[in-house]
Amino acid sequence: MKFAIVGAGFTGAVIARELAEKGYQVDIFESRKHIAGNCYTERCKETGVLVHKYGPHIFHTDDVEVWEYINKYCNMMPYINRVKSTYDGCVYSLPINLHTINQFFGKTLSPNDAKEFIALLSESSIQEPQNFEEQANKFIGKDLYKAFFYGYTLKQWGMDPTNLPASILKRLPVRFNYNDNYFNHKFQGIPESGYTEIVAKIIDHENISVKLDTFFVRNQKDEYTHTFYSGPIDSWFNNEHGVLGYRTLDFEQEIHDGDFLGCAVMNYADIDVPYTRITEHKHFSPWESHNKTVIFKEYSRYCESDDIPYYPIRLVKEKEMLNIYIDAAEKEQGVSFVGRLGTYRYIDMDVTIGEALNAAKITINCIKNEFKIPVFFLDNVR
């Protein structure tokens, strides 16, 4: 039995390792010149700073199994993501917390006062928010929404927030205390030597071979018992039913002396600032010391054919097209669609790893019982 894995991101690496551990031969194909997919980190030659090449990546999870898994392959350093936002000439704390509320409204509210105050501002008439704007107005009111979310979201998604689903905002907490941790998860950290080293260790197994700079095409699957494909689902079918919409990112790199931002991530909520945020990479490794600093200004735009797909747009039009591809995939033999691109979803690293472990477990069980390996490992991919 021989397996092909398309993509050397976390999805491909984890599935490959689990199968290799069971004694199966695995060939990984990766079209880029490096492993680790979008989680790739590398040292900047000029400054020595560890750079998150495809955007800032902080590991956070509630899943104990996934946390233990990742800790087998790295020294995870304690890290709390504290994001700031610049709006109209002032710097505020994110996610929206008591500090943000007091600073923005020029008040000294206690947690209980702030709850009452925001309840008065929020639109209680909205029962079931139908879009991003309604969700924001229901929970924080118009003023905070206009300041911190309207402009940023317009730049990030290239469309009015009334056209976006409420679920995008649901990812962010609102707090009535001074906790400015961007995430709510129990476990959070940054790997001491970056993500590339983790993926390198995961795929370092005698049964795994890796072919970089090699684009896998559909008919190559015939050479394998089964293929796990973590590339874009539409690209597997040569985009024959259309191209699924993504947002892509452009990173404009600058090198400066000393400290540029004073923090790892600063968001820019004003519409007239063309970038959405600046990342200063050395603050992701506070245990290191560097005289110079690397920053990325991040610009978001529609993803064209030669760009790297980052955020699936997943609106009505895209979901209709996705359904056509899912129908086509379900008729396909010898392949499973996995990962963020194979299932056209935004998923964090912990979810990616959890799903990959699950896919491998199901596969091993199917082989043992001579069942067909599923095309998708999710209850509902639509």
Ligand code: FAD
């Ligand atoms: P990918 O990493 O995209 O890997 C897929 C690989 O397949 C790619 O390397 C691609 O080149 C390759 N490929 C595709 N088609 C082919 C083909 N035909 N032949 C060969 N190779 C092919 N998650 C967090 O947990 N924390 C964060 O802070 C965080 N920040 C993020 C910031 C940004 C800007 C973005 C966009 C995502 C962020 N994520 C974060 C999510 C994280 O990047 C994903 O969870 C993760 O990359 C998914 O891994 P994957 O292996 O499914 O996909």
Ligand code: UDP
């Ligand atoms: N968002 C915003 N202002 C901010 C941060 C986030 O309007 O300062 C919105 C934006 O639409 C974004 C969404 O909230 O897509 C989710 O934020 P998150 O930080 O999870 O974005 P991601 O990590 O996906 O870039």
